[in-house]
Amino acid sequence: MTTQDVQLSVALPDGSIREYPAGASSLDVALSISEGLARNVLAAKVNGKVQDATLPIDVPADGSAVPVQLLTWNDVEGKSTFWHSSAHLMAEALEALYPGIKFAIGPPIENGFYYDVDFEGRHFSQEEFKKVEDKMLELARQKNAYVRKAVSKADAIAYFDEKGDPYKIDLLQGLEDGSITFYTQGGFTDLCRGPHIPNTGFIKAAKLMNVAGAYWRGDEKNKMLTRIYAITFPKQKELDDYLTLLEEAKKRDHRKLGKELELFAFSEKVGQGLPLWLPKGAVVRERLENFLRRAQVRAGYSPVVTPHIGSKQLYVTSGHWEKYGEDSFKPILTPDVGEEFLLKPMNCPHHCEIYKTKPRSYRDLPLRLAEFGTVYRYEQSGELHGLTRVRGFTQDDAHIFCRPDQVSDEFKKVIDLVLYVFKALGFSDYSAQVSLRDPDNKTKYIGSDENWDKAEQAIIDAANEKGLPIVMEKGEAAFYGPKLDFMVRDALGRKWQLGTIQVDYNLPERFELEYTGADNQKHRPVMIHRAPFGSMERFVAILIENTAGNFPLWLSPDQIAILPISEKYEAYANELFLTLQEADIRGFVDVRDEKIGRKIRDAEVAKVPFMLIVGEKEQAEGKVSVRRKGEGDLGSMSISDFTAFFQEQVKV
Structure with a gap:
């Protein structure tokens, strides 16, 4: 390469600068580093935007170095591109097997992808999954390139009109001429912005996961389409591992465990999406509420109650x-x-009205109002899912009204509270997402740009000062303000959004909230919304799945099961139960006419942490034989020794 050939400078994530001839692609950059890397590159992030690795990198007019990150399967954007391309491959396979079907949209999702298909009255079922998977892999082995082509709007409409794809034509109506691209792999062409992987050969394992109905554009007035969910991997072993993980997830499904452990139920007569908390579930819920109430009192919150x-x-x-x-x-x-x-769909307007019940001075702030408030929102029946998506739920809601100079400290205190909750409940793997406005869709939000700028910067500064690992997500803000959302990974590595903090300059304006400042003038407070649990329902669901129903000892609905060997020792067992109740130890006496082995097995299945076995020897010595779930026999203890041991174990 001569000096005259060097026209493109590339800045890599390690800080190094490399030079290439104009027209070089990200794949060329990868090849210049190593062939092994090039074989694994799926896409590239160029100047912060993900694009095909095969596309030429634009040379900046000022000659500055272009930031380039090569994306592989280990990157979130790499997986997303892989699954986006796999959706096109599945569509190609479906079209080959079922000529004349119509396609709607086929995006990647967190795990895999889906495609909405109009089979025109034909029923597509799970029995047909295998032949679609086989066809996908047959096509993948052809290693067909994903070829991008810019087309005019008129040509695009003409193409899909001739093909008879009305959903693509509907999508095209909302696109501007000059921004339309097609992608073709093998014999299949789709309307798509991209990006895509270099060729189909990267896809080595495929599995169709589910089939469901979905209205076109999510509108019940439109036609019901068939939504096919699937997932692919670059290695068969990775698919096998994923399926094993799914089997474990099924065992932990909060809907299954919630029924088995008698925590909650649903009733058609009560209504869809309206959970009924059973006695044991109510204990879990009450314990969680009391745990947070104590923390809130220590942090200076005042409890309030507002109507439903x-x-x-x-x-x-x-x-x-x-x-x-x-x-x-x-x-x-x-x-x-x-x-x-x-x-009531949310608690914040009610709390604004509580703030207004009397004049406020700068000396009164911050005012922290907390409520476990039950709210109701309409969710379509197809979107309801156990406790994670319901129509009635209770938020551990609080609103802090503070002066502008207090926002940073108050926000950081809320971060501390959220992290305290996570630690107490065993969530150690977490990150934080700063949810910002979408600058291209300002009509989605209320309030001035000035207030939004202040609110967004306050969140970013507070998160940085607390040393939180953060990612920025544009377009994810609430309509009235930006927020900090906490993302946790559970025991199976799944990511959940738990806990949120929002800075809001807008509701105080809309409700005309005021306080008298030190200058004796009227000022507008800032409002911070926060909910460490998010909602009790969703939090309990995630907690069930994270622990597989084995709650922390302090939270278990039944902490002990007293198991008399025979009815001769029931009186002693009941006496023990009353003594332990006085020490705030919850449980029950199993008086069933069953052998002790069966009683132990049943207590284990019910996830009871401690089993106290009593027979002739224990009664004579005033002791209990202690077993712990998952550990086995802990030996014989006096009641006072067990109580002391238990109290040490139960500490939050």
């Missing part, structure tokens, strides 16, 4: 009605002419 309904005007003032309207919040009561009430 509110006037429609309350939500008009807050802006929620304008943003969501009757699709989400339907009027339920009209007791008098001109009056409309809604089931």
Whole structure:
């Protein structure tokens, strides 16, 4: 390569600068480093934007170095590109097997991808999964390149009109001419922005996971399409490992364990998405609430209680009605002419009205109001899922009203509270997502740019000061303000959003909240929304799956099971139970006419942490024989020794 050939400078993540001739692609960059790397590159992030690794890198007019990150299977964007390309491969296989079908959309998702297909009245079932998988792998082995081509809107419409794909034509109506691209691999062409992997040969394992119905564009008035979920991997072993993980996840499914452990239930007569907390589940829920209440009292929060309904005007003032309207919040009561009430969809407007019940001074702030408030939101029946997606749920909600100079300290204190909750409940692997505005869709939000800029910067500064690992996500903010969302990984490596903190300059303006400052002038407070659990329902669901139902000892609904060997020792067992109850140890006496081995097995299945076995020897000595779930026999202990041992183990 001569000096005259060098026209492109590339800045790699390790800080090194490499030079290439104009027209070089990210794949060329990979090849210049090593052939092994090039074989694994799926896509590239160029100037912060993910694109095909085979595309030429644009040379900046000022000649500056272009930041390039080579993406492999180990990168989130690499997997997403891999699965996006796999969706096109599945569509190619489906079209080969079922000529004349119509395609809608086929995006990647967190694990795999789906494609919405119109089979035109034909029923597609799981019995057909295997032949689609086989066809996908047959096509993948052809190593067909994903070829990008820019087309005019008119040509794109003409192509899909001739093919008879009405959903693609519908999508094209919303696109601007000059921004339309096709991708072709083998004999299949799709409307797509990309990016894609270099060729189909990277795909070595495929599995169709599920089939469901989905309305076109999510509108119940439109046609119901067939949504096919699938996943692919670059190695068969990775698919095998994933399927093993799914089997473990099935065992931990909170819906299954919730029923087996008698924690919660649903009733068709009560209504879909409205959970019923059974006695044992209510104990778990109450313990969680009391745990957080104690922490909140120590942190200076004041408890409040607000109604389950509110006037429609309350939500008009807050802006929620304008943003969501009757699709989400339907009027339920009209007791008098001109009056409309809604089931409460959120607690913040009520708390704003509590703030306004009397004049506030700068000396009164921060004011921290906390409520375990039950709210109601309309979710389509197809979106409901156990406790993780419900229509009625209780938020561990709090709102902090503070002066602008207090925002940073208050935000950091909330971060500390969230991390305290995570530690107490065993969530050690977490990160934080800063959810910002979408700068290209400002109509989605309320409030001034100035307030948004201040709120976003306050969150970023506080997170950095606390040393949180953060990622920025544009377009994920609430409509009234940016937020910090905590993402945790559970025991199976799955990521969940738990806990959120939001900075809000807008609701105080809409509700005309004020305080008198040291200058004796009126000022506007800032509002911080926070919910460490998020919702009790979703948090309990995730906790069940993370622990496989083996709750921390302090949270277990039944901490002990007293197991008399025969009915001769029931009186002694009941006496022990009363003594342990006085020490705030929860459990039961198993008086069933069963052998002791069966009683032990059943207590293990019920996830009871301690089994106290009593027979002739224990009664004579005033002791218990102690077993711990998962550990076995701990030996004989006096009641006082067991109580002391238990109290040491139960500490949060």
